[in-house]
Amino acid sequence: MARHTITLIPGDGVGPEVSAAARRVIDATGVDIEWEVHDAGLGVMEQYGEPMPAHVLDSIRRNRVAIKGPLTTPVGKGIRSVNVALRRELDLFALVRPCKSYAGVRSRYHDIDLVIVRENTEDLYAGIEFAEGESATLELIDDIARLAGRPLRSDSGISIKPISVYGTQRVFRFAFRWAIDNGRRKVTAVHKANIMKHTDGLWLRVAEQVAREFPDIEFEDRIVDNMAMQLVQKPELYDVMVMPNLYGDILSDLCAGLVGGLGLAPGANTGDDIAVFEATHGSAPKYAGLNKANPMAMMLSGVLMLRHLGETPAGDRLEGAIAAVIAEGRSVTYDMKADRDDPTAVGTSQVADAVVAALERMPVSA
Numbered sequence: 001m002a003r004h005t006i007t008l009i010p011g012d013g014v015g016p017e018v019s020a021a022a023r024r025v026i027d028a029t030g031v032d033i034e035w036e037v038h039d040a041g042l043g044v045m046e047q048y049g050e051p052m053p054a055h056v057l058d059s060i061r062r063n064r065v066a067i068k069g070p071l072t073t074p075v076g077k078g079i080r081s082v083n084v085a086l087r088r089e090l091d092l093f094a095l096v097r098p099c100k101s102y103a104g105v106r107s108r109y110h111d112i113d114l115v116i117v118r119e120n121t122e123d124l125y126a127g128i129e130f131a132e133g134e135s136a137t138l139e140l141i142d143d144i145a146r147l148a149g150r151p152l153r154s155d156s157g158i159s160i161k162p163i164s165v166y167g168t169q170r171v172f173r174f175a176f177r178w179a180i181d182n183g184r185r186k187v188t189a190v191h192k193a194n195i196m197k198h199t200d201g202l203w204l205r206v207a208e209q210v211a212r213e214f215p216d217i218e219f220e221d222r223i224v225d226n227m228a229m230q231l232v233q234k235p236e237l238y239d240v241m242v243m244p245n246l247y248g249d250i251l252s253d254l255c256a257g258l259v260g261g262l263g264l265a266p267g268a269n270t271g272d273d274i275a276v277f278e279a280t281h282g283s284a285p286k287y288a289g290l291n292k293a294n295p296m297a298m299m300l301s302g303v304l305m306l307r308h309l310g311e312t313p314a315g316d317r318l319e320g321a322i323a324a325v326i327a328e329g330r331s332v333t334y335d336m337k338a339d340r341d342d343p344t345a346v347g348t349s350q351v352a353d354a355v356v357a358a359l360e361r362m363p364v365s366a
């Protein structure tokens, strides 16, 4: 059996706990993995002077596969998201986020099987921002008045939303190929082209062109606000949904809510030859160090990683073991209980114990 070397970034907040749980169950599948563990985030700033040090990026580039826990970004303090920067730095242009119902999950919805493909490098998350009052911002405001004939208030902050033909083409081609490889039937392009004609309008136009290259997959589009309502009312109509960065961020949490919450939503940041797996959820700081967070989203990200590595039987077994623990309903964290204070909820590490035990009961050929 081939040995895989994988970069593991434990993350901060609940990251180290959910990462340890995921690593344990991935190892328990028997797949031979050498872990290169590297810290990143605000906690390493003092030591390395930056939140994503070069040696961590080098490790990911060398190994081409990584799994990471969440990293905290303080709100509105001028510190850019390390997560967003990592995706841009490694050009991980597509973030695949499957949202799937597992039997036994407490949710208003059942039989959900949706996939969001989020463009990961452009849009309002491109990180091109101009702070209120700075001289570059005032210059830009003058330029906009001159070029667009539209005066902006001088005390405005400005975020730039670039969406390119290149970026849109490659994420849609990726999504259509992903749909074919994974036996899906339909791709929906999500946009707000009625309002943003030169960004979302371009997105829709390019999506329609790319769709013609894939006649075997059904194609349609939805305006993002309508999409949000439709996902709540009739999610069964949708399959693979492709959206720019910001809408993808928001609707990922909506879809996670359909399948039982953030504790169950995994993800795969994918580029041409590098993939970084991570849960949709953040660092949930209030639960850090309490052995409380649900590690299943991180474990399910591990399932995606195993399949990406070509270890599909191990990935299927791990998913089966997680599904068995959910169905059995005893060894689950607080967020999966009807009452969040339910004293029978178990901790992060006990979920890992239960998944390892379930794996041991599962036939290796499953």
Ligand code: NAD
Pocket: 014, 018, 069, 070, 071, 072, 073, 074, 075, 083, 262, 263, 278, 279, 280, 281, 282, 283, 284, 285, 286, 287, 292, 293, 294, 295, 297, 333, 335
């Ligand atoms: P969050 O996902 O951390 O938390 C949202 C809610 O879900 C909270 O109530 C939290 O307690 C709960 N929750 C999240 N994960 C859970 C889990 N595994 N088990 C049980 N409950 C869980 O989102 P937030 O509060 O908006 O963000 C906190 C920090 O995380 C911020 O600094 C944000 O920037 C960062 N963040 C990082 C990533 C990432 O690393 N990719 C993603 C999202 C947010």
